[in-house]
Amino acid sequence: MRRRIRPLTAAAAALALLAAVVAAPSPASAASGLTATFSAADNGSWYQDKYVISNPTTSAVTGWTLEFDLPAGVSMSNSYNGTVTRTGNHVTVVNAHYNGTVAAGATTEPFSFWFIATGSAAPPLNCRINGNKCDGSADRAPGTPTGLAVTGKTTRSASLQWTAATATDFPIAGYEVLRGDTVVAGVTGTTATVGGLAPNTAYTFAVRAKDARGNLSAVSATVSVTTLNPADDTTPPPAPGAPRATGKTATSATLAWTAVTDPSGIAGYDVYRGGQLATTTTGTTATVDGLTPLTTYTFTIKARDTYDNSSAPSNAVTVTTDDVVGAGKYAKVGYFVQWGIYGRQYFVKNLDTSGSAAKLTHLNYAFANLDPKNLTCLQGVTKGTTSNPQDPDQGTGAGDADADYGRPFSAAQSVDGVADTGWENLRGNFNQLKKLKAKYPDLKVLISIGGWTYSKFFSDAAATPAARAKLVSSCLDMYLKGNLPVSGNAGGPGTAAGIFDGIDLDWEWPGAEGHAGNHWGAQDKANNLALFAEFRKQMDELTRSTGKRYLLTAFTPADPAKIAAGWDISKADGTPSVFDYMDFANVQGYDFHGAGSDNSWEPNRTGHQGNLRGDAEDPYPFHFSAENAITTYTDAGVNPRQLTLGFAFYGRGWQGVTAGTLPDGTSAYGEWQSATGAAPGQFAEEAGTRGYSNLLAMVPGCTVRHDTQSVATYCFTGNGGQWWTFDDTWSIAQKSAWARTRNLLGGMIWEMSGDTTSGTLITALDTGLPAPR
Structure with missing residues (x-):
């Protein structure tokens, strides 16, 4: 794709020149x-x-x-x-x-x-x-807290209470507790417990208010307290009774237990995850956060009296966290392609107007590339791929920063109806994704790295611990922290912060052939596992500073040979699996057969591209099906709630197709029959491929038929004509019902622009994988 430069109009140029004359820049003041x-x-x-x-x-x-x-x-x-x-x-x-x-x-x-x-x-x-x-006057400090008093003490802590301060120019945001000139606690309410004190020691405390602007009040009157002497009580309280789980999410567990008493008073309860302290509370319930989805945890609770004597642990309670969408719910993951804004004229706004955004749970933005020299995430370039699908360098160094965050969109193309001026730091698809998330706050957006033409250098970037750490750090910095490279007058530190909720890895394929020229080898399987571990490690480190957990997903193959070559999925032998680090995998449920845009794939025989089951008439020496693909994962011990099944919102077609006959002498209507090559595509460079909506409109006389044996939809224009294989509402209903019986996490869509303007296919998937009522 050629970069398209937004022209500076004569009026805008004159405006900029006049502004420079009116306010000529000189050294800026901090x-x-x-x-x-x-x-x-x-x-x-x-x-x-x-x-x-x-x-x-x-x-x-x-x-x-x-x-x-x-x-x-x-x-x-x-x-x-x-x-x-x-x-x-x-x-x-x-x-x-x-x-x-x-x-x-x-x-x-x-x-x-x-x-x-x-x-x-x-x-x-x-x-x-x-x-x-605005008038230049100084802010007024908030009022001073009053009534500071000691409400409790232990051998190592003191509890304080005070009367709320009066707000002035800004609301009260919180309070700071001081010991001398040192801030020892910060709270938002009017109580605080100061820990880390020495036993049997006198302390003096004061408190001051802080408003939302950061203005501090005067310091309150002081109060003195002497911590308890542990020698005065050495008897521990009894263990808490009836520990139980009262709730859970993908990343948390809520526990409850029966209170206990002690002559000296109970200061609190300590909740342990395994042997580590997870949280402390003064009540009889607690929520432990920061857990991993679909993981089993064991918790115990200890009571602690005011002399800091700890009880024996309670009985253990075991909790298995939910999957990332929650029990009884289904994930609906859609890919939005960067280049859809060109020939397809499919914008982020179309996700809204078609009703798709309201039905999706996750949106994957495709694709980000790897820098061929630095082996890091690549952004800030606008360089198209070559038109030759067999060019080994078709995607080398390619990217479209203009589409990502540089291109101004008109009001008609914008999610909220507001046009870009062309001077914002964030424009393009990324800004529209930001607007879409504002309208649909539950929608999770992930950046997809790799894809068919951008996977060439994954093997190199994953080859060593240092290379993996470098790659992951660059991707997190660029997409999760939002530090986009400056491209023209767009980008810069933090410009994409908050847009992406995680990363989707689309390495096609570790340990096996993918696009022509891809680097790969037997070492990829172990390195792929290590790459997932590094992503999870660094993402969890980022979580500790932001408080937000980030998703890690992957696009994984249907071919059992490719799975065995590059994906360590076994959960049965006790060794780590990629599924120990990722939240879920989107399993390829399509492209089982196709002619290819240059007739290099299977030009001479038709075949279903996304059949659910095998077909007795299939003449190919290998037999793919969605059922076999999913079974390969679950037989290895993968939890089905970590798997989505891929659905195609496009069709693959052949031309010069003979009708053929079935064993009973009836017409095969082109199914599994000979052909002369790829049928004309939706775009000249994409022979053999059409979006679902385009296929229905632009291939006249293609009679739709349903193969109930293999659960596959196809259409045939007649002997010597075209034959197309695709998903429609019937096959989506059949396959989503099957996904429910297998307790899969949900479905994935490649890709959203193929649907009708009213969202026919996403509606079928949403109906087939319904939200709980």
């Missing part, structure tokens, strides 16, 4: 120093509400963010000279590219931010510029 002045001009049926940004300092300030709240009765519509986001009545405005630098002593005029307001000329409330009051 401090804000800006103020903002509001005015409202009455235009009859509407008001021009305007903020002029001023810089009263002696140094230029680059970059400003204006925030305010619309008063009751005031509505805001079109805005100018700034990028607006809204949460209810709260408005945030980021400078435009041409008015972001305000020179010393200058203002943003004549390019100040303004908007059309209706209802009244009342000024907005709570105005802030770069976090400071």
Whole structure:
């Protein structure tokens, strides 16, 4: 694909030039120093509400963010000279590219931010510029907490309570407990327990409030406490009774138990996971977080009295965590292809308008590439693949940063109907994914790395511990932390933060042939396992700093030979499996047969591309089916709730197909019959392939038939004509019902653009894998 450069219009160019004259940049100041002045001009049926940004300092300030709240009765519509986001009545405005630098002593005029307001000329409330009051006045400190008192103590802790402070300019965000000048605890409420103290020792504490802006109150009056002497009580309390699990998720377990008593009082209960302390509570329930899906854990509870004597452990309670979507629910994983915005004219918005986004649980963005030299995740380049599918370098160094985060989309192409200006740091598909997630907050979005033409260098990147660590670190930095390389005027640190909830590995194929020119070898199987372990390790490390758990999934083969060559899936021998590290695998349920765009695959005989079961008439020397693929995994001990079955939203076709006959003498309607090559495709470079919707519309006279033996759908135009194999609502219903009987996690779709505008196929899958009622 050629990179498409957004032209700078004459008006925009003149605007940028004039802005440079009005506010010529000089060395920027680290401090804000800006103020903002509001005015409202009455235009009859509407008001021009305007903020002029001023810089009263002696140094230029680059970059400003204006925030305010619309008063009751005031509505805001079109805005100018700034990028607006809204949460209810709260408005945030980021400078435009041409008015972001305000020179010393200058203002943003004549390019100040303004908007059309209706209802009244009342000024907005709570105005802030770069976090400071718009009038330049200082924030008032919050009130001082009062009534500090000791409410309890043990040999190593002291419990405190106080009366809430009074808020001034900002709400109270929390409190800091001080021992002398040292902050020893931070809480959001009006109680705190300070631990880590020495037994039988006197301490003095005070407390101060902190508001949402970080302003601190004066320090309260002090209170003194002496911790207990452990020599005064050496008798432990009894063990807690009736431990039980009262709830669980994929990553947590909730426990309860019966309270115990002690003459000195019970200070709390300690919950142990195995032999390690997991959490502490003063009540008789606790939730242990940070667990791994589909994993069995054993917990015990100990009571602890105020002299820190611990009881014997309670009886053990065992909990197996849920899968990633929850018991009784099904995953529906759809691939969105980066290049769909071109010939297919399929945008992220189409996921919304078709109803697909509301039905999907996970969306995989395809594909990210590997840097051929650095062996890291590759972004920031716009270089298309070659048109020759047998070119060993077809995908080498390729990528489309323009489609990912550089291309401005029009209002008609945008999820929320708001057009890109072309100057935002984040545009393109990534920005649309961000908007889609805002509309569907339960939808998980993953970046898919690899694919058919981008898997060439996986073997090299996974070859050594150092190489694996380097690759994983780069991918997490780029996609989970969101630090996109600058491409044109897009990208930069943190620009993609929060878009991706995990990583989907699409190495095609470790230990086996894939695309022409791919690097592979027998060592790939062990290195693939180690790569998954490294991803899980670094993702869990990131979780400890962000508090968010990240998903790790994979696209895995249907061919038992490819599974054996590259995927350590055995759960029976006690050694690690890739499924110990990934959340689930999307098992290839299609492409069992096909002619290929260059007739290099199977041009001379038709065959089902996604049959559920085997077919007695299948003449091929190998026999693929979705059932055999899934059974290969489950027979190795893989939990079926870690498997989704792939569905094709496209068809594969042949031309010059003979009708043929079945053993009973009736017509075979082209099934398993001879052909002369790939049928014309939806696109010239993709012979033998059409999206489902395109196939129905553009192959006239193709009579749809259903093979009930193999559970496969096909259509035939007549002797000497075209024969196509694909999924439709019938086959999806049959296969999803089978998936339910096998207790699979759900289904996966390659890929979403093939569906109809009304989402015919995703609706069939959603019906076949229903949400619990």
